[in-house]
Amino acid sequence: MPSYKLIYFPITALAEPIRFLFSYAGIEFEDERFDRNDWPKLKPTMPFGKVPVLEVDGKKIDQSTAICRYLAKQCGLAGKNDWESLEIDSTVDTIHDVRASIASFHYESNETAKNEKLKATKETVPYYLERLDAQVKKNGGYFVGGSLTWADLVFVGLLDYLNFIMKEDIIEKYENLKQLQKTVEEVPAIKNWIEKRPPAIFSPN
Template identity: 45%
Template sequence: MADTNHHQYKLLYFDTPGRAEHIRYIFAYAGVDYEDFRIQKEKWPELKKTTPFGKVPVLEIDGKPVAQSNSIARYLAKKFGLGGKDEWESLQCDVLVDTLGDLQASVMQVMKEPDPIKREEIRARVTKEELPFYLSKFEKIVKDNGGYSVGNDVTWSDLVFAVLLDQFESMYGKTALNGYPSLKNLKEKIHNVPGVKNYLEKRPPRSPLPRQ
C-alpha cells in the first residue's frame, strides 16, 4: 500500500534488528519507500545529541523527528491500514504488542546480566517459566483467531509477532516454536509476504548493538 500523502520517511537506527525491526517490517509489508539509515557505532555519540531524547529509533517524517519505537509503529500502522478495523481491534493490537514487550524484556535480562551464574539462573527461569507461559497464551489466541493475532486480517501486531518469534528462534534454535504451530505459521505467513520476503533477502548481517 503506497503512502498517498507522499511523505518522506527516514528511519534512524543501528545496523541490527533491535527496536526498529518491526518498523522496517511495516514499511516492507506496506510497500512504502523510506530511507533505512543505519547508524555506525563510531558515529553514534555525535548523532545522539541530535535526537529528541538521546535514543533511537527515530523516524523523520518530512524532516521532523519522532521518537519511541511503538509510537512510531502505531502511527505507521494506522496510516497504512494495519491498525485494525475499529477501536476494539486497535486496542487488542496494543495489548498484544505491550505483552510481547514484557516477554522481550525478560529475554533481554538474560543478555544484559554480566554475572554468569545469575545469567544462567535468569535464563533457566525465562526458558522454563516465562516463555512457555506467554507462548502458550499467544498460541491459543492465534489459533482461536484463525491464524491472526487480531481480527481476520494482518495487523501490525502480527508483524511484531513475526519479528520477535524470529528472534526467539535465533536465540533458542529452529525447534523453539515446534510446540506452537499457530505461532510458527503466523511467522512464516508474514515472512512470505512479497515485500517482507524481499526485505529479509536483502537485510544486511546484524552488527553488535552499541550502548544507548
C-alpha cells in the first residue's frame, strides 16, 4: 500500500473531497495542513505552485479533480461503465463551475468589480443548483446511476466552503441536494471523518 500525504491550507475547500474519499476507502493518509504564513516558502516546492498536492510514496502530484478520480477508481466510486464515468466527470466539472463562479467574486479586491461579479454569481449559482437538484431527483437521490459516486462526495465536500463564502446555505431551497448532503454525511466512514476532523480556519477576506 502506498503512503499518502495530502498537503493543503488549514481549510476544507478543495482538499475535503479528497479527504472524504480517503475516509470512505479506509485508506490511511497524512493530513498535512500548513500555516498560511508558510505558504510563500512552500509554494515553490509544489509542482505548479498550487495546492492541494498529494504525495504518493514521496512523489508529488497536484490537481484536486485528478486526485479524486484516482482515489474513486480505487474504491469503486468512478462509475459502473465508461458512460457513467463520463457523466460523473461532467457533473464534477459543473460543480467546479459553480465553485469558480462563487470564488471569482470572493477573491476580487476591486469593490466595483466585486459587486458586478456578486450580481453575476447570484444569477449563475441558482441556475446551476436548480439543474443539479433535478439531476439528483432523476437519479434516485444521487448525481449518477442511482448510487454513490465521487461526484456526490465532491459536491458535499465543497459545500461548507461555498456556504462560508456566500454567507448562506446555498442549497437551502433545493430539497434533493439537501437530501444528498444528508446521505453523504451519514455514510459511516464519512460521518466518522466529519466528527474527528480539525476545524477549518478560513481566512477573513
